[in-house]
Amino acid sequence: MLNGDAHQLPDxxxxxxxxxxxxxxxxxxxxxxxxxxxxxxxxxxxxxxxxGDERVEVLQAVQGG
Amino acid sequence: MSAxxxxxRSFESRLIIGTGGFRSLDAMxxxxxxxxxxVATVALRRVDPTARGSILELLDDCGCFVVPNTAGCFTxxxxxxTARLAREALETDWVKLEVIGDDKTLLPDPGELLDAxxxxxxxxxxxxxxTNDDPVLARRLEDAGCAAVMPLGSPIGSGMGIANPYNLRLxxxxxxxPVILDAGIGTASDAALAMEAGCDAxxxxxxxxxxxxxAVMATAMRKAVEAGYAARRAGRIPRRLYGEPxxxxxxxxxLT
Numbered sequence: 001m002l003n004g005d006a007h008q009l010p011d012x013x014x015x016x017x018x019x020x021x022x023x024x025x026x027x028x029x030x031x032x033x034x035x036x037x038x039x040x041x042x043x044x045x046x047x048x049x050x051x052g053d054e055r056v057e058v059l060q061a062v063q064g065g
Numbered sequence: 066m067s068a069x070x071x072x073x074r075s076f077e078s079r080l081i082i083g084t085g086g087f088r089s090l091d092a093m094x095x096x097x098x099x100x101x102x103x104v105a106t107v108a109l110r111r112v113d114p115t116a117r118g119s120i121l122e123l124l125d126d127c128g129c130f131v132v133p134n135t136a137g138c139f140t141x142x143x144x145x146x147t148a149r150l151a152r153e154a155l156e157t158d159w160v161k162l163e164v165i166g167d168d169k170t171l172l173p174d175p176g177e178l179l180d181a182x183x184x185x186x187x188x189x190x191x192x193x194x195x196t197n198d199d200p201v202l203a204r205r206l207e208d209a210g211c212a213a214v215m216p217l218g219s220p221i222g223s224g225m226g227i228a229n230p231y232n233l234r235l236x237x238x239x240x241x242x243p244v245i246l247d248a249g250i251g252t253a254s255d256a257a258l259a260m261e262a263g264c265d266a267x268x269x270x271x272x273x274x275x276x277x278x279x280a281v282m283a284t285a286m287r288k289a290v291e292a293g294y295a296a297r298r299a300g301r302i303p304r305r306l307y308g309e310p311x312x313x314x315x316x317x318x319x320l321t
Contacts (some may be wrong), residue, residue, distance in 0.1 A: 003111040022115025026083070030121045031112065032154035039149045057111065059119055059150055064108020064136050065083030065221065065248075065272035 001055045009050060018056045030061040041047040069266050070189045070211035071243050072159075076130070078103050079289045081245065081262070084272025085136075086222075090118045092279050097127045100273065101281035105129040106161050108136045109151050121155075132193065134161035139174070141181035150183055160185060161215070161268075162194040171221040177189070181226060186210035195247050198228070200235040207242050214240060215247035215268060216260065222271045224251030228257055234318050237263035253282075253289035260293025261301070 001007065002018055015033050024031045033040050034054055034057045040048050050056065069076040082102040086094035097105060105124050107293040124131050133151035138144040141164060148160040164181050168175025173196055185192045190210045196202055206214050216236050219225035226249060227233055237244050245270040246259035256267045267290050276282035 001140065020164070022112045024112040027212075030119070030154050032109070032150040034146070034150055037146055039146075039153050039154075039155060049154055055295060057150075059109045059152060059154065060112045061107040061151075062110045062113075062116070063084045063087060065085040065106060 003056070004019055013050050014046055015050065015056065018050060019031050019045060019058050021030045022058045024058050024060060031058065032060075033058045067192050070245065071193070071236040074130075076103050077101075078287070078290075079266040079294055080256070081106070081127075081266055081268040082273065083268060084120060084274070085135075086274030087279065088274075090120070090123055093120075093274070094127065095122055096279040096283040097124070097129065098279045099287065101287045104132060104270070105130055106132050106134050106270070107155075108134055109147055121211060130159075131155060131157065132159045132161050133266030133315070135181075136165075138164055139166070139168075139183065141177040144177070144181040145184050148181075148187075148190060154188070156190055158251065159191045162192050163251075164213075164300075172217075173197050175199065175223075178202075179205055182206055182211055183209045185271070191301045193245070198232040198236065198240060199315060200232060200287055203236045203244075203261070204239060207240060211242065211244050213243040213265075215245040218246055218255065221248045222275075223249055224272060225249050226251050227262070233259070233264070239275045239277050243279070245289070250286075253285040256286050257290040257293035257296070260290055261297050263297055266290075 035054050069079050078101045079162045080102045081104040082100050083106045132154050135147040137143040138147055144164045164174050164177040165171050182192050182194050193213045194206050194211050195215045203214045218227040243265035244263045245268050248274045250256050250269040259267050273279050273283045
C-alpha cells in the first residue's frame with residue numbers, strides 16, 4: 001500500500017522508488033517517508049527495500065494552521 | 066516591540082501565522098508579507114502530485130521560520146509519529162503539537178496531548194502544544210518540558226475570540242514559558258485583547274486566510290498585536306464605576 005492505495009512496484013523496489021512513484025521530488029526537501037509507521041531517513045531511501053505487504057506513506061509540507 | 070524568545074530563539078514579530086485556508090499561494094504570500102510574521106506553521110499530508118508551487122519556497126522568500134504541526138492527529142501515537150516525519154521532512158525539531166479529542170469542536174484531548182508532549186520532549190523536540198484554556202493542563206505541559214504553552218481562545222476556525230479570559234489570565238500569571246494564544250481569533254480586537262491579557266504572542270490562520278481580503282486583515286492583525294503588546298506594557302488605568310474628570314476641578318469660572 002502506498003499512500004493508502006494499492007500500488008504495484010517492481011521487484012526490488014526501494015523507498016526511493018515509492019517516493020518517485022507518488023510524484024514527490026526525489027531531492028526530498030519537505031518530504032518524509034514512513035514504512036509501517038516508522039520513519040525511514042532520507043539517507044536510507046535508496047537502500048531500504050520494500051516487500052509487498054508493507055504500508056508506505058510519503059508525506060510533504062502543505063498549508064496548515 | 067522587544068523580541069519574542071522561545072527556546073533560546075529570538076523572533077521580531079509576536080504574530081505567528083498559520084498557513085491553512087488560503088485560496089491561493091499568491092494570497093498567502095501577500096498576507097504573510099503583510100503580517101510581518103517570522104514564524105509560520107505548516108501541516109504534513111500525503112504527497113499530492115497535482116499540487117502546484119512550493120509552500121516551503123514561499124515561506125523561505127518571506128523569511129519565515131517554519132514549524133510543522135500535527136494537525137489531524139487524534140492519538141498521542143499518531144502525533145508522535147507525525148512529529149518524527151515532520152522532523153525528517155523539514156529538518157527541524159520544533160513542532161506545534163496538536164492532538165484533537167473531538168472532531169466537531171476540535172478541542173484538544175488533554176490526556177493524549179500530555180502523553181505526546183512527554184514523549185516528544187524526551188525525544189529532543191522543541192514542543193509547542195496547542196492546549197485547552199486550562200491552567201492546570203498548561204502547568205502540566207510546562208512541567209513536562211514544553212517550550213511554550215498555546216491555549217486556545219475558542220475552537221479552531223470558530224472566530225469566537227477569547228471565550229474564557231479569566232482562565233487565560235490564570236495561565237499567563239502562572240506560566241514561566243511563553244504563552245501563545247492559539248485558535249479562535251476572529252478579528253483584530255481579539256488579537257489585541259490576547260496581548261493585553263499578557264500573552265507573549267498570537268498564532269492565527271483562519272482569521273486572516275479566510276477573511277475577504279487576507280492581506281488587509283493580516284495588516285490589521287500585525288497592528289493589533291503591536292498595539293495590545295504596547296498597551297500591556299504601558300499599564301492601563303483601573304476600571305471605575307463612576308467618571309473621573311481629566312480637567313482640573315478647581316478654578317472653574319462662575320459666569321452666570
